[in-house]
Amino acid sequence: MGSPADLLDIDSELSDAELATREKVREFVDRRIRPNIARWFADAHFPRELVPEFGELGLLGMHLDGYGCAGRSAVEYGLAVQELEAGDSGIRTFVSVQGSLAMSAIHKHGSEEQKQRWLPRMATGEAVGCFGLTEPGAGSDPASMTTRARFEPGSESGDSGGEWVLDGAKRWIGMASFADIAIIWAKVAEPQEGGGERDRVRGFIVPTSALGFTAVPIEPKLSMRASVQCDITLDGVRVPADALLPEHPGLAGPFACLDEARYGIVWGTVGAARDAFEAALSYAKEREQFGTPIAGFQLTQAKLVDMALEITKAQLMALRLGRLKDAGRLEGHMISAGKLNNARIAITICREARTVLGGNGITLDHSPMRHASNLESVRTYEGTDEVHTLVLGRHITGLAAFR
Structure with a gap:
């Protein structure tokens, strides 16, 4: 039986596969989230033990194709996150940050090597990602970000391909304090035809274990308490040349x-x-x-x-x-x-x-x-x-x- 809120029998517009996806996630929410969410919210606790369970359900990057991702339809993904948010927005946010932001960035803009390295592990929950775009002074206007990346070429002997050095700060970055990698967006000075340089936004895969990377949870919060949002500081963080996401430079x-x-x-x-x-x-x-x-x-x-x-x-x-x-x-x-x-x-x-x-x-x-x-x-x-x-x-x- 559908919800009393479905006044137009919208359920009849859904396929058997779509309904099955919804019921699978609804059962998970009823079993694993509803009995515990009040305590998690009160204690400001994100249940990290759920992450591999999300992977087993195929929820992480479920709308992406290949690389261990489920490749489900947009409607099935929508139904899944709808049921997760019926449990709690903070729980749904993890799945969104992991799949729609961090994994999507690699899937849309990464190299084949980057996709092969990270997406299968992220789809299972073995690796967790975060997405660093918003800054303390750049929320609705990301074009005004101040985080910068500069490239330092490698040695002449050829034993190093060079490094990117990142400096700046990000704010309200979900899961950053326990993520394995961060997708960091920064301005890079790039040469223009005819001379001179211009700033262009580029994405980087940054291991959170890198020296100079710090993520501190923002506390206390009156909202999203069963989730984690952080301040990130990037103080001379060095990553290899191939940390750059090569495709689709700019804010697009x-x-x-x-x-x-x-x-x-x-x-x-x-x-x-x-x-x-x-x-x-x-x-x-x-x-x-x-x-x-x-x-x-x-x-x-x-x-x-x-x-x-x-x-x-x-x-x-x-x-x-x-x-x-x-x-x-x-x-x-x-x-x-x-x-x-x-x-x-x-x-x-x-x-x-x-x-x-x-x-x-x-x-x-x-x-x-x-x-x-x-x-x-x-x-x-x-x-x-x-x-x-x-x-x-x-x-x-x-x-x-x-x-």
Whole structure:
């Protein structure tokens, strides 16, 4: 039986394979995440023991082809992260950082040797990656990053191919304190035709064990507590010449990865909203006031109806984007529309669901307020409401309002 929030029988639009993927991940969430998430959230603990289990389920880089990745469809990936986020946004974030950001960067922009070396190990969870783009002073405007990389040629004897030296800082980098590698984006001065140099953003695979690399978890946090976000310092970090991601230089490189993560958020936020709605509905049927379950009161029913309508619309948007992505027709402004709408309605639904629970809703016995807290982060990362609004404004008017 589908969720009461599925007012239009959207489940009937899903194939048997898609439904099977959803049920497999839903069972995992019910068994491994729901019984523990309140404690993990309260203790600000990310359960690293889940990482190899994600690998066994084929969740890490599941939408990528080859190199030990599952190669599943965009819709199947969306359904999987939706179920993970119904458990908790912080848990889903690990899968997004690993697969849609770090692995995607290597898959899209790496050399064949880099892909062969890292992707199979990352797909199983043996190796963990993070994605260093955001900086203390460069969030919504990554073009203003100050992290730099310079190349130092090797010796004339030919026994060294040279090294890249990285200096700078990154902030809000998920999993950096226990990752094995970091995808670091930095500006490089490159020669221009006709003389002179220009800065261009390039990506590097940086072992977190490298001298001068430091990652410190950001604490305390009021959101995403069952996840880890870090400050990174790069102080003369040296990596070999082949650490450079050779393909697609410029900001188009990280942006292509961000689009993958944003696509996952379109689905994931629906999972958080649905879980909060179902918690409120279940509570409303059992909680009695004035001699009747509060689900029987008009104002409560109005809240539940509004939540179900928005979840149904958000699910349709996610499915539409998934079908477009599988057909190779998904465009950037479409992802912005999905991220903006679904993150915005999800946090509203979770807050409203908390009101149905009354005072009990502020405890970790119930999920809505935890989801709402997490969604403050989800609504902010991978593009704020304001940035996605301006992306859509540019698409509609043809005029860029960023500067």
